[in-house]
Amino acid sequence: MALPPTVLAPIADYFKVLSELSRLQVLCTLKTGAKSVTEIIAETGLGQANVSKHLKILAQAGLVSRTPQGVSVYYEIAEPFIFDLCELVSDRLAKRLAAQSEQLKQLEAWQQTKAVSPQ
Amino acid sequence: MALPPTVLAPIADYFKVLSELSRLQVLCTLKTGAKSVTEIIAETGLGQANVSKHLKILAQAGLVSRTPQGVSVYYEIAEPFIFDLCELVSDRLAKRLAAQSEQLKQLEAWQQTKAVSPQ
DNA sequence: AAATTTTATTATTATATGGTAATATAGTTG
DNA sequence: CAACTATATTACCATATAATAATAAAATTT
Numbered sequence A, B: 001m002a003l004p005p006t007v008l009a010p011i012a013d014y015f016k017v018l019s020e021l022s023r024l025q026v027l028c029t030l031k032t033g034a035k036s037v038t039e040i041i042a043e044t045g046l047g048q049a050n051v052s053k054h055l056k057i058l059a060q061a062g063l064v065s066r067t068p069q070g071v072s073v074y075y076e077i078a079e080p081f082i083f084d085l086c087e088l089v090s091d092r093l094a095k096r097l098a099a100q101s102e103q104l105k106q107l108e109a110w111q112q113t114k115a116v117s118p119q
Numbered sequence C: 001a002a003a004t005t006t007t008a009t010t011a012t013t014a015t016a017t018g019g020t021a022a023t024a025t026a027g028t029t030g
Numbered sequence D: 001c002a003a004c005t006a007t008a009t010t011a012c013c014a015t016a017t018a019a020t021a022a023t024a025a026a027a028t029t030t
Helices: A005-017 A021-032 A037-044 A048-060 A081-116 B005-017 B021-032 B037-044 B048-060 B081-116
Strands: A064-069 A072-077 B064-069 B072-077
Touching (some): A005 B005, A021 A037, A021 A048, A021 A072, A021 A081, A021 B005, A037 A048, A037 A072, A048 A064, A081 B005, A081 B081, B021 B081, B037 B072
Antiparallel strands (some): B064 B072
16 A cells, blocks of 8 residues: 555655745755854845745744844754755756766767767 | 855755655655655655656655666655755754753642742 | 834735546557 | 546635835934
8 A cells, every 4th residue: 555645745855845846946055054044035035025025934934043132133054964965966967967868879879879880 | 254155055955855745755655665656646646747746856856866667767865965954954853842841840840839838 | 213124914816736527549449 | 439537627715925106214414
């Protein structure tokens, strides 16, 4: 029997948080340490309201922590684990590209053969 | 400087494919081997058109392979890697729950202390 | 306290997407 | 070829969500 939705749903939700480019950009900004919202806005080039909303989603998901400091609010990675995930996916995508390029090379070699001894 | 969107976008897209409960259900169905669409429909309880659409998305993402066989079409996991990802996330979520329950226990112990020696 | 800065929220719009019914397509069997 | 089965596609609706502008709220400075 298949895994019940109750088990899979939280996993899907976790992936969903990571499935938006803007949120990944925000997270990457925090890779080098805690940053204020203003700094995040500057680094990503995203709009203020937009960043604020994404940070709320990331905080609710438990991926970042929030610490107000004076007028500013600093956000920090709470689960460095997410970078492991991103790297795994990135590596997998790279391997795909490598395999594709290898196949292309094979194809070219075969075409060479055909040109040398046609028919 | 942060990673450019051109690098992060494919990663976000990869996560996006895995961020839907129905698609995870379909993938889990294939964990034990290739299955026809009819079998997938039966195991998941999802609608026919729905399953067909999700399978298309999974195939385009390169996560499953498609092999017609007579009237049926069999789909198979093309990247077992996805189950590693799911398991990593699942483990992480489990650790979270464990940590929460531990905190709860600590809180209860503290309340006991307070009850024994009030003030 | 007024002005300023920083962050959060609300309202709105545009777009994307999941689900379903209906239809189309393709292969199989009588 | 007609009937049937399996899968794909199309059209449609409902919902979710990303982005932005406008506004609010909170802390700081003058």
